[in-house]
Amino acid sequence: xxxxxxxxxxxxxxxxxxxxxxxxxxxxxxxxxxxxxxxxxxxxxxxxxxxxxxxxxxxxxxxxxxxxxxxxxxxxxxxxxxxxxxxxxxxxxxxxxxxxxxxxxxxxxxxxxxxxxxxxxxxxxxxxxxxxxxxxxxxxxxxxxxxxxxxxxxxxxxxxxxxxxxxxxxxxxxxxxxxxxxxxxxxxxxxxxxxxxxxxxxxxxxxxxxxxxxxxxxxxxxxxxxxxxxxxxxxxxxx
Amino acid sequence: xxxxxxxxxxxxxxxxxxxxxxxxxxxxxxxxxxxxxxxxxxxxxxxxxxxxxxxxxxxxxxxxxxxxxxxxxxxxxxxxxxxxxxxxxxxxxxxxxxxxxxxxxxxxxxxxxxxxxxxxxxxxxxxxxxxxxxxxxxxxxxxxxxxxxxxxxxxxxxxxxxxxxxxxxxxxxxxxxxxxxxxxxxxxxxxxxxxxxxxxxxxxxxxxxxxxxxxxxxxxxxxxxxxxxxxxxxxxxxxxxxxxxxxxxxxxxxxxxxxxxxxxxxxxxxxxxxxxxxxxxxxxxxxxxxxxxxxxxxxxxxxxxxxxxxxxxxxxxxxxxxxxxxxxxxxxxxxxxxxxxxxxxxxxxxxxxxxxxxxxxxxxxxxxxxxxxxxxxxxxxxxxxxxxxxxxxxxxxxxxxxxxxxxxxxxxxxxxxxxxxxxxxxxxxxxxxxxxxxxxxxxxxxxxxxxxxxxxxxxxxxxxxxxxxxxxxxxxxxxxxxxxxxxxxxxxxxxxxxxxxxxxxxxxx
Numbered sequence: 001x002x003x004x005x006x007x008x009x010x011x012x013x014x015x016x017x018x019x020x021x022x023x024x025x026x027x028x029x030x031x032x033x034x035x036x037x038x039x040x041x042x043x044x045x046x047x048x049x050x051x052x053x054x055x056x057x058x059x060x061x062x063x064x065x066x067x068x069x070x071x072x073x074x075x076x077x078x079x080x081x082x083x084x085x086x087x088x089x090x091x092x093x094x095x096x097x098x099x100x101x102x103x104x105x106x107x108x109x110x111x112x113x114x115x116x117x118x119x120x121x122x123x124x125x126x127x128x129x130x131x132x133x134x135x136x137x138x139x140x141x142x143x144x145x146x147x148x149x150x151x152x153x154x155x156x157x158x159x160x161x162x163x164x165x166x167x168x169x170x171x172x173x174x175x176x177x178x179x180x181x182x183x184x185x186x187x188x189x190x191x192x193x194x195x196x197x198x199x200x201x202x203x204x205x206x207x208x209x210x211x212x213x214x215x216x217x218x219x220x221x222x223x224x225x226x227x228x229x230x231x232x233x234x235x236x237x238x239x
Numbered sequence: 240x241x242x243x244x245x246x247x248x249x250x251x252x253x254x255x256x257x258x259x260x261x262x263x264x265x266x267x268x269x270x271x272x273x274x275x276x277x278x279x280x281x282x283x284x285x286x287x288x289x290x291x292x293x294x295x296x297x298x299x300x301x302x303x304x305x306x307x308x309x310x311x312x313x314x315x316x317x318x319x320x321x322x323x324x325x326x327x328x329x330x331x332x333x334x335x336x337x338x339x340x341x342x343x344x345x346x347x348x349x350x351x352x353x354x355x356x357x358x359x360x361x362x363x364x365x366x367x368x369x370x371x372x373x374x375x376x377x378x379x380x381x382x383x384x385x386x387x388x389x390x391x392x393x394x395x396x397x398x399x400x401x402x403x404x405x406x407x408x409x410x411x412x413x414x415x416x417x418x419x420x421x422x423x424x425x426x427x428x429x430x431x432x433x434x435x436x437x438x439x440x441x442x443x444x445x446x447x448x449x450x451x452x453x454x455x456x457x458x459x460x461x462x463x464x465x466x467x468x469x470x471x472x473x474x475x476x477x478x479x480x481x482x483x484x485x486x487x488x489x490x491x492x493x494x495x496x497x498x499x500x501x502x503x504x505x506x507x508x509x510x511x512x513x514x515x516x517x518x519x520x521x522x523x524x525x526x527x528x529x530x531x532x533x534x535x536x537x538x539x540x541x542x543x544x545x546x547x548x549x550x551x552x553x554x555x556x557x558x559x560x561x562x563x564x565x566x567x568x569x570x571x572x573x574x575x576x577x578x579x580x581x582x583x584x585x586x587x588x589x590x591x592x593x594x595x596x597x598x599x600x601x602x603x604x605x606x607x608x609x610x611x612x613x614x615x616x617x618x619x620x621x622x623x624x625x626x627x628x629x630x631x632x633x634x635x636x637x638x639x640x641x642x643x644x645x646x647x648x649x650x651x652x653x654x655x656x657x658x659x660x661x662x663x664x665x666x667x668x669x670x671x672x673x674x675x676x677x678x679x680x681x682x683x684x685x686x687x688x689x690x691x692x693x694x695x696x697x698x699x700x701x702x703x704x705x706x707x708x709x710x711x712x713x714x715x716x717x718x719x720x721x722x723x724x725x726x727x728x729x730x731x732x733x734x735x736x737x738x739x740x741x742x743x744x745x746x747x748x
């Protein structure tokens with residue numbers, strides 16, 4: 001019951017926090033055209049640029065090959081792992097989730113390798129060590145512990161996944177079911193709930209943030225189309 | 240400058256330098272006095288309640304600029320930008336890493352505007368805004384040239400320039416402004432250009448240039464001022480009127496207009512392309528300066544507005560003029576509508592002088608003899624604001640191709656510097672963004688290191704003896720710092736300086 005409450009709180013915090021953040025970003029105007037050029041001149045081009053940025057980490061690739069490699073391992077691994085986990089939330093399980101299943105299991109290791117690599121840089125590279133705050137380390141520790149506790153349940157100490165699925169389906173139908181008793185599972189789920197709660201208050205906001213970055217999401221067409229924010233338009237009527 | 244300034248040694252192996260904490264600590268350009276500050280509507284000196292006002296200003300900017308808000312939230316400290324700043328490479332001061340420079344403000348943002356920063360400041364690197372922090376802002380936000388190189392490599396496109404501009408805006412609002420930039424803005428507002436060159440002096444200078452060119456070529460090339468009904472209004476950085484090597488490009492523009500038979504004029508009221516309002520991040524000042532140009536265009540009744548060789552001026556003109564003043568399309572106020580009716584919309588408005596010259600070369604309306612520059616082996620330095628904040632021509636990246644095409648048409652020997660230092664990855668000259676002042680000479684010399692290394696490479700390998708550029712700040716900066724690195728100060732010049740040497744003028748006789 002404690003876990004049921006925890007997950008309701010975490011889910012609401014995550015969803016509510018993100019909705020608040022995103023609507024805040026949406027409400028805040030970008031008064032000037034500041035795409036980092038050369039930039040696409042059309043909105044279609046911007047969609048492509050953003051897609052490359054989000055799926056391939058194009059800029060990071062230009063910036064640092066090591067960081068890019070570890071970032072791809074981590075995020076790619078995480079994406080597959082999340083897809084695989086959908087099986088605990090859907091009944092019947094969607095067919096593409098079944099397809100992701102075999103990859104998803106090993107993606108857990110890939111994700112962990114990526115995290116270790118990213119964390120290693122925070123100790124080994126003097127510049128990155130200099131800029132790292134305690135929360136940067138804790139965030140990586142949290143993610144790594146989530147990955148390791150998850151992998152342990154798969155490969156070391158099996159959990160009653162049928163019970164787990166019943167628990168989450170119960171949450172979805174507002175009919176809480178008991179969670180199978182397993183220390184590893186408790187650990188795993190507590191950490192995940194923690195991550196969900198801190199997401200909207202932390203640097204994890206880079207995930208929605210990238211879509212609102214004016215240097216990436218604006219088309220380069222200032223001569224052709226006038227761009228005027230609401231507060232700048234007020235100056236107009238004053239003169 | 241009491242201490243002797245020397246250039247840092249070239250790196251034998253071009254690896255990322257180790258950090259040297261505190262290397263540039265306490266560096267501080269002259270603070271603006273009360274006269275300079277008050278002329279712009281800023282408090283004359285640091286106000287008593289600076290802390291509350293600074294936080295309030297920050298809150299205000301967070302509501303007005305999505306860039307600032309998203310950029311302060313999104314950084315994950317990945318470090319992709321950490322080795323990209325020329326000032327970091329040249330000084331090794333870790334606070335000159337873009338991410339660390341941002342964190343000077345981000346730490347304060349977290350403390351006052353985010354929940355974790357209010358609850359657990361130590362954990363997330365949040366800190367109080369103290370006088371020490373404010374001084375640190377003043378120091379390190381005046382060690383950023385707002386060149387945007389870091390934003391190219393950031394996975395979220397975080398542009399440190401936006402944060403530097405916000406910081407300077409906050410500093411101005413509490414009465415802690417920088418003398419160099421703010422004094423210059425005052426001069427544009429009262430006299431019409433950054434140098435404070437009054438109309439009659441400008442007239443004399445231009446008359447002198449006509450004589451010089453006549454003596455040199457035997458041809459009457461005009462340098463018209465305040466001519467109503469001219470086709471083109473040329474807006475160029477005021478350094479073009481008197482500084483070396485800038486003036487040679489001005490002669491180049493005049494020869495292009497002459498050879499193509501285009502009537503043109505300068506304006507004494509609006510004799511400045513540069514817009515330092517950008518550097519201090521102040522929208523109102525930037526707009527005020529831009530409106531002078533609109534006024535000049537309306538008064539002179541010109542059909543086209545063309546901008547001379549100036550990096551940040553072109554960014555403001557290309558990216559912001561339409562927003563600020565309605566040059567271009569879509570504005571609704573009376574003057575903007577009048578201007579749009581008046582301007583010839585078959586041409587790009589505004590146009591860069593390189594766009595105009597290249598169009599003429601392509602249409603064979605002017606002829607260049609590249610042999611005239613056979614004594615030169617030329618390379619091209621992409622200026623940051625042109626490269627990463629604007630465009631030329633129709634295609635993305637035209638800002639790289641068009642100047643190079645002009646150089647190739649004007650000279651037979653052209654070599655590009657290393658790919659890692661050109662086009663969108665170009666390094667700042669070290670003097671941009673309001674730092675082109677003698678009180679920052681040490682920083683300027685150090686910040687030029689990466690560009691000087693790339694130049695050294697082509698100078699040694701290919702015998703390059705001329706670096707062309709299209710920015711008044713780059714030209715001044717390089718003239719000053721080239722000697723520190725063992726180069727001749729005359730190695731730098733404008734693209735239109737090459738055009739000036741090569742253009743055939745006789746046809747119209």
